[in-house]
Amino acid sequence: MGWHDDFDALLAAAQHGDEQAVAHLYRELHPRLSRYLHAREPRAAEDLESEVWLAVARGIGSFSGGEEAFRAWLFSIARRRLADFRRTGARRATFPVPNEELERSGGEDPESIVLEDFSASAATAFVVATLTPDQAEIVLLRVIGGLSVEEVADLLGKRPGTIRVMQHRALKRLHAELVKSGVTR
Amino acid sequence: MKHSSDPYDDMGRFLSAEDAEQLLSGAVDVDALPGEAADLVGVFTSMRRPIEAPDPRVDQAMVATIAAEIRNARSARPAIPIARARGRRISAKVAVVAFAAVIASGTAAAAAASGSLPPGVQRAVADALAHVHISVPHPSPSRGPLHPVSKPDQQPPARGSSPERANEPASNAGNGKGNGASKTTPSTPASANGKGNGSGKGSGASKTTPSTPASANGKGNGNGKATATTIAQE
Numbered sequence: 001m002g003w004h005d006d007f008d009a010l011l012a013a014a015q016h017g018d019e020q021a022v023a024h025l026y027r028e029l030h031p032r033l034s035r036y037l038h039a040r041e042p043r044a045a046e047d048l049e050s051e052v053w054l055a056v057a058r059g060i061g062s063f064s065g066g067e068e069a070f071r072a073w074l075f076s077i078a079r080r081r082l083a084d085f086r087r088t089g090a091r092r093a094t095f096p097v098p099n100e101e102l103e104r105s106g107g108e109d110p111e112s113i114v115l116e117d118f119s120a121s122a123a124t125a126f127v128v129a130t131l132t133p134d135q136a137e138i139v140l141l142r143v144i145g146g147l148s149v150e151e152v153a154d155l156l157g158k159r160p161g162t163i164r165v166m167q168h169r170a171l172k173r174l175h176a177e178l179v180k181s182g183v184t185r
Numbered sequence: 186m187k188h189s190s191d192p193y194d195d196m197g198r199f200l201s202a203e204d205a206e207q208l209l210s211g212a213v214d215v216d217a218l219p220g221e222a223a224d225l226v227g228v229f230t231s232m233r234r235p236i237e238a239p240d241p242r243v244d245q246a247m248v249a250t251i252a253a254e255i256r257n258a259r260s261a262r263p264a265i266p267i268a269r270a271r272g273r274r275i276s277a278k279v280a281v282v283a284f285a286a287v288i289a290s291g292t293a294a295a296a297a298a299s300g301s302l303p304p305g306v307q308r309a310v311a312d313a314l315a316h317v318h319i320s321v322p323h324p325s326p327s328r329g330p331l332h333p334v335s336k337p338d339q340q341p342p343a344r345g346s347s348p349e350r351a352n353e354p355a356s357n358a359g360n361g362k363g364n365g366a367s368k369t370t371p372s373t374p375a376s377a378n379g380k381g382n383g384s385g386k387g388s389g390a391s392k393t394t395p396s397t398p399a400s401a402n403g404k405g406n407g408n409g410k411a412t413a414t415t416i417a418q419e
Contacts, residue, residue, distance in 0.1 A: 014255065015255065015259070016255075016256075016259065017252045017253070017255040017256035017259060018252065019248060019249060019252040022248050022251050022252045022255065023244075023245075023248045026244065026247065026248050026251065027239075027244070030239075030244070030247075031235050031239070035232070035233075035235075050247070053247065053250075053251050054250075054251070054254055056251070057250075057251045057252075057254035057255045057258060058254065058258050060255055061255070061258055061259055119231065119234065120231055120232055120233070120234040120235065122231065123228050123229075123231030123232045123234075124232050126228065127228065127232065139209065142209040142210070143209055143211070143229050143232050143233065144232055144233065146210075146211070148210075149206075164202060164205075167205060167209060168200070168202070168205050171200060171205055171208065171209075171222075171225060172200070174225055174228065175200075175222070175224065175225055178224045178225070178228075
């Protein structure tokens, strides 16, 4: 059963706990979820992934909607878990970060990202380091999450027009950063 | 058109809303995009790559866990919420009935114990409780006006009170104390007032018998109830 063939049937099977259907959903969506969570909270990403999937398992029975709605639902859960984590994380001890990781994170050479097809994490780190938090969130949800303008607007509680303006500014800023670095294809 | 040296300004000229949409959605035709936007294609393409190769064993374990959790949630969902909902409805009804019963029985018991229920009810309660060896006072004969022990025509007519008012049941007047006084001092004007007015309004007494102690009280404070009580104590 393919992801795009008959989502309704896939969802119905998954709602009954069919392992194959769950595997389809998981394999289709987990890479996006994982990239998003690694971009937002690298050191807690794996824990958050598990929490998100368990929340999906508990709520999938009452979910109704299509493929895009399911993806948007997944990312809405991810954002809530992320917010919870950050809220409680403020009261938690900080994670020790190795020096080499500090040097690596956010310090990617834009040229390497563009010309050498650098890793996803490097490209994501570049985007997050360059953009404002709101702009980065929009770009991550659109590029990694695969959500539409309307879905992102719904998720962030903004109007679609606002999202379009913000994403356009984000692209401007990213392009400017690449131009400053002298990177062109 | 003058070109700005600011790269942020420069961007606005070549990236349309459609181009931006293509870039971000991934449905991008690199050849169709303006050359300057091509660098962004590389960034977003990199972002869409997997961070690391998935571990099939971890994935399988996670899928099994999710599926089991779904089944658990599913098996629990139909039974528990309905049962809980029904249980809650039943509990709510029982609680309401029990609460009402407690309030009613408590109030009724207190009223019955003090003998202040309506005589018919008081009698019934007293008789019923007598079977279980609980002593509750029977309705007092002094509560005559509710169920007069003595006939009204045996009482002296109330002076200054209209016959209509004299014949009014005292329950309408709502003065049990005045009635009690009328029982103990049936022949005094005060008792006549107590019975005749019944209301404790004292209007008749104050108008008609200024010379009697009762009427003096009635005149003084206009309170027939107080008058009747005073006389009874006397």
